[in-house]
Amino acid sequence: MRRLLFLFLSFLFTLHAAAATYYVTVAGLGGEPDYEQRFTANAKDLDKVFRGITGAHVVTLTGAQATAAQLRAVLSNVAQQATATDDFVLVLIGHGSFDGTEYKFNLVGPDLTAAEIAAMCDRIPSKRQLVVDTTSSSGGAVAALERSGRVVIAATKSGTEKNATVFARYFVESLQDSSADVDKNESLTAAEAYTYASRKTAAFYESQKRLATEHAVFNDTGHGEAVRDAGNGQGQLMASFTLLRYGAAQKAASDPAKQSLLAKKEELEQKIDVLKYNKAAMDPAEYKQQLTAALLELARVQGELDK
Incomplete structure (x- = not known):
């Protein structure tokens, strides 16, 4: 009986180990060139990471395809x-x-409501799902998206936090920075990515001496209110949901040249955020000149990272 039990458990483990992961990333409508570039760059960074994962099925929609x-x-x-x-x-x-009442994800052409997105996800047979909504007002989508077996992460605590967010940048960075793997098991979970991105987002506002206009939350029980921290049953599924495993596919993250480029990219993105925040107090010509220079440099650095 013990041998049969061992063989059965080994069979189940083999099924889980052989299971694939489907990654779908969408960079929605930017509205302005700088947002368009930032959203596209974040999506392309995720695409690059996900395509380095063995057994991954990856689709990324940007620009006119979104x-x-x-x-x-x-x-x-x-x-x-x-x-x-x-x-x-x-x-x-x-x-x-x-x-x-209703959350909408801004796309090229007609938008999609949270209820419509949830309905599409519900038709996917995967029992374990992760939806990461990094948009402004994303907290307003959680109630419609939550379902048993699904982790929902939102960049804002409610639909009323309507300013553009920086959470996406740090969520992407969590998949590129090995320090996000807190327990050092060479496996990054959704919980580790969420914690990393939340901490970095808070630090960004503190460093700029600005009142934070976004507070990330999550729900992974399928019911109740979204929360900011794990506890009372919340966080267990998120902590077991593996986003990626480190190894040969993540060599770029340990390459000093790449690390310096990633640091430069973050510096430029922060500069762009500060410029946008101070736009009203700046001379229009000076604002345009500095923003253009930062965007061109960001494009150059992104090009080096994409090589």
């Missing part, structure tokens, strides 16, 4: 291909809106 019709088609395809043992990850980057 439409409701395209996203429906992609998620419909995932629903047909994925199995119950596969993991599913959806990352939304960009702007969101909330009218007091």
Whole structure:
């Protein structure tokens, strides 16, 4: 009996180990060139990381491809291909809106509501799912997205936190910085990524001496209010949801040249955020000159990182 039990458990482990992960990333409508570039760059960084994962199925929608019709088609395809043992990850980057009742993810053309996105995810058979909504007003989407077996992470605590967020940048960075792997087991969980991004976001506002306009929250029990910290049952699924494992595919993260480029990229993105914050108090010509210079340098650094 012990041998049969051992063989059965080994079989289950093999099934889980062989399971694939489907990663879908969408960079929504930017509205302005700097937002457009930032959202696209974040999505491309995620795409690069996810494509380095063995067994990953990766789709990334940016620019003109970031439409409701395209996203429906992609998620419909995932629903047909994925199995119950596969993991599913959806990352939304960009702007969101909330009218007091309904959240919408801003896309090229018609927007999608949180309820519509949830319905598409519900048709995907994966029992373990992760939805990371890094947009403004994303807290207003949690109630519609939450479901048993699904981790929902939002960049804002409510739909009323409507300013553009920086959470996406640090969520992406958590997948590139080995220090995010707190327990040093060469495996990054959704909980570790969330903690890293939340801490970095708070530090950004403190460093700029600005009142924080975003406070990330999550829900992984499928019911109740979203929370900022683990406890009372919240956080268990998130802590067990592996986003990636370190190894040969993550060599770039330990490459000193790449690290310096990543640091430069973060510095430039922070500079752009500060410029936008101080726009009203700046001479329009000076603002445009500094913003253009920062955007061009950011594009150059991004090009070096993409090599």
